[in-house]
Amino acid sequence: MDPQIIIARRVAKELRSGNLVNLGIGIPTLVANYVPSDLKVFFQSENGLIGTGPIPEQGMAHPTLTDAGGRPISALPGASTFDSAMSFGLIRGGHVDVTVLGGLQVDAHGHLANWMIPGKMVPGMGGAMDLVTGAKRVIVAMQHAAKGKSKIVVKCSLPLTSARPVNLVVTDMAVIGFPDGKATLLETAPGMSIGEVMALTEAELAIPDNVPEMKL
């Protein structure tokens, strides 16, 4: 299975009926494709919409209905729109149940870096800092390693997105949580051994007695 699809399918299992959910750009956006149709999840787009729907059919896009990347989307029945102050009031005010974000690094204590690489890439933080600070639950959806180098590190060398640790990291190799503030291996991806995950993880992982395989 494609690594991005493993991640998206596993993250989708974290969502519950009635949740207000914000998905970041990249792998997190794919999560919406794997939410069962009987699950009533509200997706927020931080440019001012709750109730985002799929990409419209050819010729049905409208220039005033887009996602946070400026791409055409649709709105589901029951959708609502609002200005940016309201949108970030929802985010910072603790009304968003789950945010799923991409990551550059997550450290052994769950700190996330995902908004700049000094001297190389300085796009700006957009809404990421508010989402990590304010959402009830923060899930990072990212590849476990980039060019063979672990993205789960001892300490982030890149600037942090927030001082608040994330709740869960889902990669193509593992699910990692932070009970008691310490990176802990909760699940392994199908066909992946605990040893293989540890070998490609820079941070020390606590290994509980029972580490099940991800159910997708």
Next chain:
Amino acid sequence: MKAVSVEEAVAMIPAGASVMVGGFMGVGTPERLLDEVVRQRKTGLTLISNDAATPGKGVGKLFDQALVSKLTATHIGLNPKAQQQMLANQIAVDLVPQGTFVERIRAGGCGLGGVLTPTGVGTLVAEGKRQIEVDGKPFLLETALRAQFALVHAFLADYLGNLAYALTSRNFNPVMAMAADTVIVTAEHIVPVGVIAPDHVVTPAPLVDYLITNG
């Protein structure tokens, strides 16, 4: 409110002015006003805008012509020209978390000195800012943001200047319409008074100084 042509409106903006521009990645941006800013070559602008859009679209047009000298924004990653101008020190860029950005503008429009936000505590964003504890929790003091001009795009404007917006093109427009000395508006449709029901007016007419006429 006074109805004026786009040429007259932009002629009021001096070079070097501070300008807030509504829109999110070029969605809900007053394109006609920006085209005229480019045509009249207003240089040295201090731009306050969520993002730098993309080349050729929205505020991206201002970077195409190198009209911006200072930018306050939340994200410029999708405009390579803005990135290049920042890395070459041609523009001074202040990157602000998006929730902080909109609250600073809201504060500027509502007569507040600033806001206390938890966003950015313990990160680069906190550098040089006052940290204030409230009930044992740390917050950053983020100061109010205002501009000389706000360039706003609405879906509907009536003859008095009441405004309503469409879907995700609302974004920063109503907040910016509160936070500038002079508010200039373009609208998709200009309609008789009463077409926008009182409950559906988002920006009340007295906030609008100039409405750009059609044609």
